[in-house]
Amino acid sequence: xxxxxxxxxxxxxxxxxxxxxxxxxxxxxxxxxxxxxxxxxxxxxxxxxxxxxxxxxxxxxxxxxxxxxxxxxxxxxxxxxxxxxxxxxxxxxxxxxxxxxxxxxxxxxxxxxxxxx
Amino acid sequence: xxxxxxxxxxxxxxxxxxxxxxxxxxxxxxxxxxxxxxxxxxxxxxxxxxxxxxxxxxxxxxxxxxxxxxxxxxxxxxxxxxxxxxxxxxxxxxxxxxxxxxxxxxxxxxxxxxx
Numbered sequence: 555x556x557x558x559x560x561x562x563x564x565x566x567x568x569x570x571x572x573x574x575x576x577x578x579x580x581x582x583x584x585x586x587x588x589x590x591x592x593x594x595x596x597x598x599x600x601x602x603x604x605x606x607x608x609x610x611x612x613x614x615x616x617x618x619x620x621x622x623x624x625x626x627x628x629x630x631x632x633x634x635x636x637x638x639x640x641x642x643x644x645x646x647x648x649x650x651x652x653x654x655x656x657x658x659x660x661x662x663x664x665x666x667x668x669x670x671x
Numbered sequence: 672x673x674x675x676x677x678x679x680x681x682x683x684x685x686x687x688x689x690x691x692x693x694x695x696x697x698x699x700x701x702x703x704x705x706x707x708x709x710x711x712x713x714x715x716x717x718x719x720x721x722x723x724x725x726x727x728x729x730x731x732x733x734x735x736x737x738x739x740x741x742x743x744x745x746x747x748x749x750x751x752x753x754x755x756x757x758x759x760x761x762x763x764x765x766x767x768x769x770x771x772x773x774x775x776x777x778x779x780x781x782x783x784x785x786x
Contacts, residue, residue, distance in 0.1 A: 664714065
């Protein structure tokens with residue numbers, strides 16, 4: 555149980571294009587989803603928290619207009635990197651939480667590796 | 672403020688050696704949770720353990736063991752008789768009330784187990 559998928563697992567795009575990454579909870583309803591970014595040999599940095607049906611809450615320093623997050627259903631959240639540039643190349647990881655456990659246990663997706671040429 | 676410190680950036684051991692990965696955390700909350708995750712080269716985070724602040728019992732799972740000490744705010748992870756497959760980056764994380772239970776990750780420790 556508690557499986558989270560991400561699609562695509564790897565994407566290469568040209569500078570200036572937009573890329574959408576999907577995060578799905580496959581066997582549970584996720585009231586909250588989180589998006590992280592991880593640079594090579596670095597830790598996971600939380601980008602934003604999204605609750606189903608409401609606007610995402612972005613962490614300080616994360617550009618809302620650059621990283622569009624939509625949590626349209628209890629099983630799907632999307633991250634769109636708009637007008638991507640080489641510096642946006644990174645490993646993006648999502649996680650999902652049922653919100654039932656006090657500690658807001660997060661189940662992590664396998665990650666999406668974005669390369670912007 | 673909440674913080675997780677993994678002072679060891681990289682550790683190399685020879686197969687069958689025991690190795691301990693250190694994790695020191697900071698929080699003012701009395702209720703919090705600590706986690707360890709393994710991140711192999713594929714990138715996917717693998718959950719290893721969760722501990723709440725009220726349970727200081729040490730835990731053993733096969734070759735893995737964890738030592739939680741509130742007095743020193745540490746939650747260390749020991750791998751006994753390490754194997755090449757243990758090579759990965761290991762992250763310690765903290766989730767606490769005042770942080771709305773967001774996960775605060777340490778910087779990770781890269782473990783290399785040499786054959």
